[in-house]
Amino acid sequence: MTWFMVALVVVVAAAGLLRWRRPAWYWLTFGASLAMLRVLVRYGSVMDACGLTVPPSRWRLAVARATNRPVPGPRAPRILRIRPTRTGLVLRLGLRPGQDAFDVAASCDRLRHSFAMYGVTSRELRSGVVEVRMTGYDVLKRVQMPASTDAGPMRVPVALREDGSVHYRDYRAVPHALTLGATESGKSVYQRNLVAGLAPLDVALVGIDCKQGVELFPLARRFSALADNPDAAADLLDALVAHMEDVYQLIRAEQRITADVPDAEIAADIWSLPAKLRPVPVVVLVDEVAELALYASKEEEKRRDRIITALARLAQLGRAAGIYLEICGQRFGSELGKGITMLRAQLTGRTAHRVNDESSANMAFGDIAPDAVLAAIQIPTDMPGVAITGDSTGGWARIRAPHTSLRQAVNTCNRHANRTPDLPALAPFRPVLGIPAPADAPAVESIPATA
Numbered sequence: 001m002t003w004f005m006v007a008l009v010v011v012v013a014a015a016g017l018l019r020w021r022r023p024a025w026y027w028l029t030f031g032a033s034l035a036m037l038r039v040l041v042r043y044g045s046v047m048d049a050c051g052l053t054v055p056p057s058r059w060r061l062a063v064a065r066a067t068n069r070p071v072p073g074p075r076a077p078r079i080l081r082i083r084p085t086r087t088g089l090v091l092r093l094g095l096r097p098g099q100d101a102f103d104v105a106a107s108c109d110r111l112r113h114s115f116a117m118y119g120v121t122s123r124e125l126r127s128g129v130v131e132v133r134m135t136g137y138d139v140l141k142r143v144q145m146p147a148s149t150d151a152g153p154m155r156v157p158v159a160l161r162e163d164g165s166v167h168y169r170d171y172r173a174v175p176h177a178l179t180l181g182a183t184e185s186g187k188s189v190y191q192r193n194l195v196a197g198l199a200p201l202d203v204a205l206v207g208i209d210c211k212q213g214v215e216l217f218p219l220a221r222r223f224s225a226l227a228d229n230p231d232a233a234a235d236l237l238d239a240l241v242a243h244m245e246d247v248y249q250l251i252r253a254e255q256r257i258t259a260d261v262p263d264a265e266i267a268a269d270i271w272s273l274p275a276k277l278r279p280v281p282v283v284v285l286v287d288e289v290a291e292l293a294l295y296a297s298k299e300e301e302k303r304r305d306r307i308i309t310a311l312a313r314l315a316q317l318g319r320a321a322g323i324y325l326e327i328c329g330q331r332f333g334s335e336l337g338k339g340i341t342m343l344r345a346q347l348t349g350r351t352a353h354r355v356n357d358e359s360s361a362n363m364a365f366g367d368i369a370p371d372a373v374l375a376a377i378q379i380p381t382d383m384p385g386v387a388i389t390g391d392s393t394g395g396w397a398r399i400r401a402p403h404t405s406l407r408q409a410v411n412t413c414n415r416h417a418n419r420t421p422d423l424p425a426l427a428p429f430r431p432v433l434g435i436p437a438p439a440d441a442p443a444v445e446s447i448p449a450t451a
């Protein structure tokens with residue numbers, strides 16, 4: 001038995017050294033320490049080969065000459081810290097004079113091959129310090145979120161980034177977001193992860209699901225208001241605008257500005273109100289947004305204008321009142337009529353799942369991160385759930401949400417049903433719980449008689 005264990009350890013370690021395919025379990029057992037050894041042993045020569053070294057400084061040359069010692073070699077960035085993680089390694093490098101973060105970013109692919117890692121990415125932490133993240137295997141193939149994450153009051157972990165770090169949806173940093181993707185690209189699973197992440201928090205969930213409620217109604221126990229058709233959605237959005245105005249009145253009443261109130265204590269949004277007075281924040285999830293913007297008659301056109309105006313007002317003014325928009329759809333461009341591009345401009349967070357054409361990717365990233373457009377159209381069809389996420393800083397990353405089934409999301413919502421707040425303004429839209437009446441089966445045409 002002992003010999004068998006020794007042989008197993010040797011074979012697995014050899015697999016790592018010989019660069020065979022390394023799955024996640026391999027990485028967790030041996031990979032991290034072997035990779036750390038490999039990086040430390042080869043660091044100087046790899047950096048030199050990748051063009052990440054600088055010639056020795058003048059004073060070092062002078063000291064060598066004065067002391068009659070050999071000429072010092074080129075110098076690589078200093079390793080400030082090396083840390084093994086669940087998915088790979090994180091290196092913190094101190095740049096030498098003359099180097100910049102772009103040099104390291106441009107060499108990531110060379111570093112990946114040289115250190116035999118699956119992926120290497122870099123980002124500047126502060127002037128002169130760059131963080132290089134290395135992953136040992138494809139972390140997006142089968143997403144496993146870490147057991148502990150850095151969640152916050154309005155910050156939920158929703159996906160894993162390709163560099164192994166957790167992708168958060170932080171409503172206070174990025175209040176409104178747009179999620180696009182072709183059919184079967186993984187939008188609903190992403191939205192389900194969001195709902196499951198928000199369910200345990202002190203937040204009201206409001207849903208508009210124009211697929212007749214099939215995605216959001218099973219999660220109804222955790223929702224304070226739901227609408228499953230454009231008529232109900234128009235009324236619900238008007239009620240939300242009225243709620244927003246009430247919250248603003250409350251903030252005004254609490255400001256009580258006098259000469260002796262320090263600037264920092266003047267409330268300008270719900271988060272600066274005392275906790276006992278603070279209205280509960282509201283996250284509005286809209287699935288298949290294009291359905292709200294389509295119309296076939298004059299009446300429907302009026303309803304459409306009402307919906308888009310209310311959404312634009314919530315996007316413009318909602319943040320301070322604690323109302324956050326999460327809009328999902330297949331396309332969201334100017335062909336949906338007036339007001340759409342104005343509304344889109346307010347949606348800071350952008351996520352694009354697989355899209356069928358460049359113009360759909362442009363709707364998500366054309367105005368903020370043009371190089372993310374190419375990445376979005378390259379997502380393969382056999383990887384549903386993989387998405388590109390970007391923000392107004394121009395940065396973007398490849399992410400994938402863990403596969404959460406509808407059953408798991410329903411269980412999470414039911415477990416936290418007692419947290420569902422009652423919002424008087426939205427009371428008429430509170431979902432009625434119970435088993436819905438069976439729907440009539442679609443009529444089947446009789447088979448024509450044949451001779």
Ligand SMILES: Nc1ncnc2c1ncn2[C@@H]1O[C@H](COP(=O)(O)OP(=O)(O)OP(=O)(O)O)[C@@H](O)[C@H]1O
Pocket residue numbers: 181182183184185186187188189190384385386400401402403
């Ligand atoms: N993160 C993921 N990991 C693994 N599989 C996924 C992931 N996301 C989605 N899928 C799979 O992809 C398929 C489509 O997902 P989903 O229903 O979320 O797509 P969609 O974009 O909402 O499609 P539609 O617009 O037609 O409703 C599902 O079978 C789902 O199991």
